[in-house]
Amino acid sequence: xxxxxxxxxxxxxxxxxxxxxxxxxxxxxxxxxxxxxxxxxxxxxxxxxxxxxxxxxxxxxxxxxxxxxxxxxxxxxxxxxxxxxxxxxxxxxxxxxxxxxxxxxxxxxxxxxxxxxxxxxx
Numbered sequence: 001x002x003x004x005x006x007x008x009x010x011x012x013x014x015x016x017x018x019x020x021x022x023x024x025x026x027x028x029x030x031x032x033x034x035x036x037x038x039x040x041x042x043x044x045x046x047x048x049x050x051x052x053x054x055x056x057x058x059x060x061x062x063x064x065x066x067x068x069x070x071x072x073x074x075x076x077x078x079x080x081x082x083x084x085x086x087x088x089x090x091x092x093x094x095x096x097x098x099x100x101x102x103x104x105x106x107x108x109x110x111x112x113x114x115x116x117x118x119x120x121x122x
Contacts, residue, residue: 011047018045018052025066025102026054032110033064039117048092051083056092060120063087063094064113066102093120 022030022044033042033055042064046056055064067080084094095116097109 011052015045015047015052023066023068023099025068025099028106029055029064029066029097029102029109032106033113038110038114039121048090049086051086053087057117060117061092062116062120063092065094065096066099067096068099 026044030044032038040057040060040062042055042057044055046053046058046063048056048063053063054066056062080096087094095113097112102109
């Protein structure tokens with residue numbers, strides 16, 4: 001039997017809860033990502049293995065993470081490092097932004113994402 005890697009059943013309710021209760025930064029960025037506004041379709045709170053990605057484009061294998069304060073602790077950085085390695089071994093590229101960046105310079109964040117989408121589509 002093949003092991004399911006994406007959107008596993010045991011994460012369904014957790015992912016739904018995350019989608020229904022986004023952080024302010026996630027909600028703001030989703031406004032610009034939804035509907036292919038940046039040139040690619042993104043999904044919110046997408047499961048890959050044991051991890052849930054804030055935003056993911058299956059077509060481009062591109063994940064976008066919006067990091068809050070917990071990501072700046074030693075434990076948070078170690079967790080992010082293990083997670084990034086797991087995703088990279090599966091061909092998934094990750095770009096990260098802080099909550100502050102999304103909230104204060106959202107236009108610049110969106111432009112970085114648009115440029116990344118253009119590069120990956122070449």
